[in-house]
Amino acid sequence: MSSTFCISLFRKTLRFASSSVINAPLFLKSGGSFRCLPESARQTVVRLPVCCFGTETALDSLVGVKAGESDDGLCHRVPSVSPSNAEHRSLLINRPNQPVNPKVLRVAVIGAPNAGKSTLSNQLLGRKVFPVSQKVHTTRSSAQGIITDNDTQLILLDTPGLTTPSKVKKHQLEQSLLVDPWDSVQEANLVLVLVDVSDHWTRSKLSFEVLKCLASNPHIPSVLVLNKVDLLKNKSMLLDIATELTGGTVNGRKLRIRSVLKPETEIGAPEPEDREVETSASEGPAGPGQAAAENVRLGDAPKGELSNDDLSSLRSRHGWPHFRDVFMLSAIEQGEVETLKRYLVLGAKPGPWQYHSDVLTDQSPEEICGNAVREKLLEYLPQEVPYNISQTIEMWEEGESGELKIYLKMYVKKESHMKMVIGHRGQVINRIAREAAEDLKHIFLCEVKMRISIKVKK
Numbered sequence: 001m002s003s004t005f006c007i008s009l010f011r012k013t014l015r016f017a018s019s020s021v022i023n024a025p026l027f028l029k030s031g032g033s034f035r036c037l038p039e040s041a042r043q044t045v046v047r048l049p050v051c052c053f054g055t056e057t058a059l060d061s062l063v064g065v066k067a068g069e070s071d072d073g074l075c076h077r078v079p080s081v082s083p084s085n086a087e088h089r090s091l092l093i094n095r096p097n098q099p100v101n102p103k104v105l106r107v108a109v110i111g112a113p114n115a116g117k118s119t120l121s122n123q124l125l126g127r128k129v130f131p132v133s134q135k136v137h138t139t140r141s142s143a144q145g146i147i148t149d150n151d152t153q154l155i156l157l158d159t160p161g162l163t164t165p166s167k168v169k170k171h172q173l174e175q176s177l178l179v180d181p182w183d184s185v186q187e188a189n190l191v192l193v194l195v196d197v198s199d200h201w202t203r204s205k206l207s208f209e210v211l212k213c214l215a216s217n218p219h220i221p222s223v224l225v226l227n228k229v230d231l232l233k234n235k236s237m238l239l240d241i242a243t244e245l246t247g248g249t250v251n252g253r254k255l256r257i258r259s260v261l262k263p264e265t266e267i268g269a270p271e272p273e274d275r276e277v278e279t280s281a282s283e284g285p286a287g288p289g290q291a292a293a294e295n296v297r298l299g300d301a302p303k304g305e306l307s308n309d310d311l312s313s314l315r316s317r318h319g320w321p322h323f324r325d326v327f328m329l330s331a332i333e334q335g336e337v338e339t340l341k342r343y344l345v346l347g348a349k350p351g352p353w354q355y356h357s358d359v360l361t362d363q364s365p366e367e368i369c370g371n372a373v374r375e376k377l378l379e380y381l382p383q384e385v386p387y388n389i390s391q392t393i394e395m396w397e398e399g400e401s402g403e404l405k406i407y408l409k410m411y412v413k414k415e416s417h418m419k420m421v422i423g424h425r426g427q428v429i430n431r432i433a434r435e436a437a438e439d440l441k442h443i444f445l446c447e448v449k450m451r452i453s454i455k456v457k458k
Contacts, residue, residue, distance in 0.1 A: 078126035079148075079360045080445040081368060083404045085396070088365055096356040099151040103348035108157040108185045111194035112207050116227040120194065120331040121145050121158040124341050129361045129368060129443060130158050131375035142183065143367075147341070148357040152348045154341075155355070157188060185213055190347065191222040193320070197241055198231035204244045205318045214320050215306055224323045225340070230330040238328055247321035365444065366393050369406060372439045373452070376432040377421070385417050390457070403447035404440070408433075411457035421454050429454065 082088045109117045118130035125145045147154040185191055193210060197203045206214075214222055224245055226238060248254060306314075325343070329336040361368070370391060377386040395407035412418050422429050429452055437448040 079358045080127070081129065081360050081363075081365060081443050083365050083398070083444040083446060083448075085365055091356050091359050092362060094356060096353045096359075098353055101151055102351065102353050103152045104155065104351040104353060105152075105344055105348040106155045106157065106187060106189045107192060107344060108159060108188035108190070109192045109194065110159050110185060110210060110213060112196070112202060112210065115194040115196045116331045117194050118158055120192075120225070120227065120337065121156050123331055123334060123337040124154075124156060124344075125360065127360060127443060128439060129363065131371040131378075133375050133378040144362040146355045146359050146361065148353070148355075148359075149345055152345050153353045153355065153357075154344050154348065159185075185217050185220065188220055189349070190344070191217070191220055192225050193222055193323075194225045194227050195241075195245060196228050197226045197238065198228040203241055206245055206320060208315055211314045211317060211320060212306065212311070214322070215310065215314055218322065221324050222320070222322065224320075224326045226326065226328045227331050229328050230333070242326050242328075245319040246323050246326065247317070247319040249321035250326055251324050366396060368443060369393065369396075369408070369436070369440060372436040373408060373432065375439075376436050380428055380432060381420055385412075385420055388413050388417065389421070399449070401447070403449055404444060406437075406440075406448065406450045408450065408452050410452060410454040412454065413457060415456055418454050418456055 082091070109121055111117055118132050121130050122128045122132065122145075125147060129145060130143060142157060142159050145156040145158060147156065191214070193206070193214070195203060195206070224242070226241060226245075229235070229238060232238065327340050327343075329340065331337060355362075363371075370393070373391060374386065374389075377389055390411045392409050392411075393406065394409050395405060397405050399405050410421065412421065420428070421432075423431075433450045433452045437450040440448045440450075
């Protein structure tokens, strides 16, 4: 399958080769039949040898599908998480229920810190079980989210942002941040690499840690996801960013893309003859980990081990030429994420389920609680303070009316930090408890009452 660009985003600024691309959402919903497209869609969509997935809403608009008309075949019941640690543990260890023809896909979500990995994972799951904040290193260890749809199970491996040993030491972070993302990739059948296109410092170059992770596991297929496209004012830049991050090669096909601004033409006016975007196929589609161009091949080091020459080559590289596909989306937009979810479901392979269909995450209820509180600490406290706070759950019990009662104790290193956490007349700590309890209510589907105390740890 080739990669797919949201043509409607660039229609006013780019000219395309007059050959044609299939509307990804409608095409996927049809099970791969071009005949499913209405006649108007076939006339207005342009085909390219390499196609890329963009937003479903934009593509629906392009082919004349009104909002709300397209049927989502992926609607499914999103399970909650039991607030009982014993019940949740029982679901995890019990033999999973298996459909007649089960399929499974393990997906590792990697990228630089704050690229939107947990936001995307939450949106794919349909429930917020991973912490999200504007600060880096919100996710401190790998966790799994499980999507069960009909006979298919997707296992999302949400990982901490790939970082370096020097940064871990400088910011006194857990050593697990160096190990967990690598372990998750080695367990995966597919890797999603997220890039924040709104960050002009990092959007045109994959980090060395990401490249090293991909190069160490060339046998695992990978997909590039350009995230936060809603924050990018000049949408025509997406083509240039995608070309830079893929090294001009997607799924074994060589791309040559040149974007230019042009005056807006009248609706229905014929397109000029000259081409502004060109694509050309290589000698054949490259398989997983197979080099698509001679000048980007790594050495003959064993799988998982890179020679010094390989590492030196990676440092000078901007992109990865072995991506199977490219997605452009905003992880906060459910409609756009649904297209990616369908792509993952269709990519699942025959195999037994790992979890019961009622399991949403492998995190314990108490781990989810701790992450929810830490998310609020990161959101409301100055940069360095949240990273120096530890917490323990002193009480976790069900009340008389079925509500969940939680008593959590925090420990800080400085008196000044304690005052910041408490806030004026306890406003900050009360807000943290209130909002964390509200988030947990939507995960456990029960009322949650949380009380937090704080102490200086000497």
